[in-house]
Amino acid sequence: MKNTGVIIARFQTPYLHEGHKYLLNEIKPKHNKIIVVLGVSPVKGSSRNPFDFYTRERLIKQYAPELVVLPLGDHPDDRVWSDRLDNLLRNTFPQESFVLYGSRDSFIPYYSGHIATVALPEFGDQSATVIRDENADKVLDSVDFRMGINYAYHNKYDSVHPTVDIAVLRNGDREVLLGKKPGAAGWRFPGGFVDPVDENFETSAARELQEECGDLVTGPMQYVGSARIDDWRYRKEADKITTVFFKTSLIAGDAAANDDLAELAWFSVSELSGMLERKEITAEHFVLVDLLVKNLQVAAKVANQ
Numbered sequence: 001m002k003n004t005g006v007i008i009a010r011f012q013t014p015y016l017h018e019g020h021k022y023l024l025n026e027i028k029p030k031h032n033k034i035i036v037v038l039g040v041s042p043v044k045g046s047s048r049n050p051f052d053f054y055t056r057e058r059l060i061k062q063y064a065p066e067l068v069v070l071p072l073g074d075h076p077d078d079r080v081w082s083d084r085l086d087n088l089l090r091n092t093f094p095q096e097s098f099v100l101y102g103s104r105d106s107f108i109p110y111y112s113g114h115i116a117t118v119a120l121p122e123f124g125d126q127s128a129t130v131i132r133d134e135n136a137d138k139v140l141d142s143v144d145f146r147m148g149i150n151y152a153y154h155n156k157y158d159s160v161h162p163t164v165d166i167a168v169l170r171n172g173d174r175e176v177l178l179g180k181k182p183g184a185a186g187w188r189f190p191g192g193f194v195d196p197v198d199e200n201f202e203t204s205a206a207r208e209l210q211e212e213c214g215d216l217v218t219g220p221m222q223y224v225g226s227a228r229i230d231d232w233r234y235r236k237e238a239d240k241i242t243t244v245f246f247k248t249s250l251i252a253g254d255a256a257a258n259d260d261l262a263e264l265a266w267f268s269v270s271e272l273s274g275m276l277e278r279k280e281i282t283a284e285h286f287v288l289v290d291l292l293v294k295n296l297q298v299a300a301k302v303a304n305q
Contacts, residue, residue: 002031002032002033003031003096003097003098003099003116004031004033004034004035004093004096004097004098004099005027005030005031005033005034005035005098005099005101006034006035006036006037006089006098006099006100006101006115007023007024007027007034007035007036007037007101007102008037008039008085008100008101008102008106008107009023009036009037009038009039009102009106010038010039010049010056010128011036011038011051011056011059011060011128012048012049012050012051012056012128012132013051013128013131013132014051014131014132014135015059015131016059016060016063017126017128017131018123018126019103019123019126020126021063022103022123023101023103023120023123024060024063024064024067026120027101027120028064031099033068033096034064034066034067034068035067035068035069035070035089035093035098036060036067036068036069036070037069037070037071037072037085037088037089038053038056038057038069038070038071038072039072039073039074040052040053040071040072040073040074041074042073042074044155044156044157045152045155045156045157047132047136048129048132050132050152052155053071055151056069057069070088070092072084072085072088078110078111078112079112081110082110082111082112082113083113085100085111085113085115086113086114086115089115098115098116099115099116099117099118100115100116100117100118101117101118101120102117102118102119102120103119103120103121103122103123106119158238158239158240159239160239160240160241160242161193161234161239161240161241161242162193162194162201162241162242162243162244163191163192163193163194163229163241163242163243163244164191164192164194164201164204164205164208164243164244164245164246165188165189165190165191165205165243165244165245165246165285165288166189166190166191166205166208166209166221166245166246166247166248167189167224167245167246167247167248167288167292168190168209168213168216168218168247168248168249168250168255169247169248169249169250169269170249170250170266173249173269173296173299173300174268174269174270175266175267175268175269176266176267176268176269176272176292177190177213177250177255177264177265177266177267178264178265178266178267178281179212179213179257179261179262179263179264179265180261180262180263180264181260181261181262182262183262184262184282185280185282186279186280186281186282186283186285187265187267187275187280187281187282187285188281188282188284188285189245189285189288190208190209190212190213190261190264191205191208191209191212191243192208192211192212192259192260195207201221201244201246202220202221202246205221205244205246205248206218206221209248211258211259212257212258212259212260212261213255213256213257213258213261213264214253214254214255214256214258215253216250216251216252216253216255217250217251217252217253218248218249218250218251219248219249219251220248221246221247221248222246222247222248223244223245223246224245224246224247224291224292224295225245225291225295226242226243226244226245227242227243227245227287227288227291228240228241228242229241229242229243229284229285229287230283230284231284232284243288245288245291245292247292247295247296269292269293269296272289272292272293273289273293275289276289
């Protein structure tokens with residue numbers, strides 16, 4: 001009995017490029033049965049892995065309907081992944097024997113299982129990453145294109161977008177710095193979205209403070225609390241914003257409104273409750289005012305003990 005040929009690949013492209021076709025066409029004459037095992041990322045819907053298993057399965061079967069396509073989840077441990085690959089094949093087809101095929105940048109250097117492997121020679125210089133990047137902003141005028149966008153967004157995980165907000169205090173924590181966005185009526189704490197390159201939330205807070213308030217010299221960021229923000233942009237969305245709220249003390253520098261803020265001013269902490277009642281604070285930051293006031297009250301009690 002001939003071995004069953006097994007292709008281990010990702011096929012993370014909107015179409016089969018020549019390297020994919022070479023891989024399939026090179027193996028098809030060698031085996032009567034061919035299985036394609038597709039790696040499945042634990043990150044659902046990303047620029048590196050935009051196509052889910054079902055989309056890639058349809059892509060492959062459109063080119064070669066006779067192929068069997070199986071999913072295999074990624075794993076950080078190569079040995080565990082190798083064992084799972086062996087078990088997937090042997091449990092699905094217990095009477096078969098297999099040969100595993102890979103090409104450029106393939107799984108072979110990381111595989112430690114018990115099935116024979118064959119490395120095919122490189123063909124061309126096609127890159128799935130380049131293809132994805134080159135087509136990332138291409139808009140097509142077709143129902144299929146729009147249906148694909150609809151499918152992608154309805155099959156992603158609901159997301160929490162992390163932000164940071166900062167209460168800058170001075171004069172013995174008796175005054176706090178608040179800002180206004182252009183055209184906005186309410187005052188708010190400076191802050192913004194966490195950047196993926198930030199090392200931690202404290203780094204995000206320091207960066208946002210500098211971007212929005214200028215070159216202030218402050219003390220360390222001290223955690224006040226966290227809260228889901230009722231941001232109007234996400235009110236009807238499944239995705240939400242959760243902020244991490246810090247306080248810090250001003251050491252030196254003059255605040256200057258930059259970036260997303262059009263205005264900055266200092267207010268007495270004792271005024272904050274009245275500002276809430278008069279709705280002079282933006283509604284999204286009501287919860288942050290409460291967190292700050294309670295935090296400062298506790299800090300004052302501890303200091304007076």
